[in-house]
Amino acid sequence: MPVVLSLNVAQKTTPVDYARAGVTGIDKRPVDGPLEVSVPGPQGTAGGGIAGDSIGDWTVHGGDYQAVYGYAREDLDWWQAELGVDLHNGQFGENLTTQGIDHTTARVGERWRIGTATLEVSGPRVPCRTFAEFLGQRGWVKRFTQVARPGAYFRVLEAGRFAPGDEITVLHRPDHDLTVELFFRAVTTEPDLLPRLLEAGDSVAPHMIELVHKRSTPGVS
Template sequence: MPVVLSLNVAHRTVPVDYAQKGITGIDKRPVDHPLEVVAPGPKGSAGSGVQGDAIGDPDHHGGDYQAVYGYAREDLDFWQAELGVDLHNGQFGENLTTQGIDQTHALIGERWRVGTALLEVTGPRVPCRTFAGHLEQHGLGQRGWVKRFTQVKRPGAYFRVLEAGLIAPGDEITVVHRPDHDVTVEMSFRAVLTEADLLPRLLEAGDSLPPEIIELVHKRTVVELDS
């Protein structure tokens, strides 16, 4: 049975020298009580969709299409074995550490009932310097972490909140809708980072895609037509 193994937040941002804004909320820690999740608003003018969760760079994180970030415990366990270190729930900056459900191959537009909230899969996490710096600061980093994370293709999934509600540790996860296309989180990850020829296929996911991804696809199409 798929479940929320852990619900994680950063109660405040902390100053760091590796983040573009000089602060970060990536180091999230488990809580033992329910939290409300909501649609926070457009990126740049809003933060996390999870109650009490701090974000350091709202220009690049948070907003409606990145309201909640999930990562599978199975994938954290994979990285534990690869890196030879212990990784706690929330270590990768995820709000939901899940168990028993495949986030990598979830479809963009797939809808999950989690607690009383309804979440929709919108895309993958793209690794950045802040992610690499966070792991390095905690003695977990490896040289070339962004490249390595990209090669392994276990990015976790972002969600938007279609129906606000409460989520608690231990809540069951039920997939209530799967769209009629084959655009997965993993395909979107590859299209954005390593296989740009896949970008036009992402449009099959419709308005479940983040606006910046739709814009990226259209820009690439214009460049190809002009070349």
């Protein structure tokens, strides 16, 4: 049975010199819950998502299409063996550490029921300098990209509450084959795949749809 192994939040932002905003909310730690999850609104608007979770830079994090970030404990275990370091739940900045369900092969637009909330898979996490510096891993952005186990972002379709131990039920799986992994490869190493993002309709963030159209229009970059 797929479950939420851990619910993780950053109770406050951490001042750092390597983040663009000067602070980061990547240092997320397990909490007991249950916590409310709500619809954030457009990116750049502070608020929403998981109650009590702090975000450092609202211009690139949060918002409807990055309301919740999930990562599989199975993938954390793989990285733990690969890196030779202990990785606690929340170490990758994920809000939900799950067990028994694969994020990489999840389809964009897939709907998960957790507690009383309904979430929809909206895309992958793309690594950044803050992630690399926080982990202290040299060449981390390149390595994370090559392995392509990015975890999944979710938008909130139905606000509610969830907690560690809650069962994860897949309510809907779209009939297209745009997975989180394919999306990730399209926006990182294989831009020729970008048109595939259109398969998922409004489950993909509007700015990504705009990017696809720009890339497909001659003379526009």
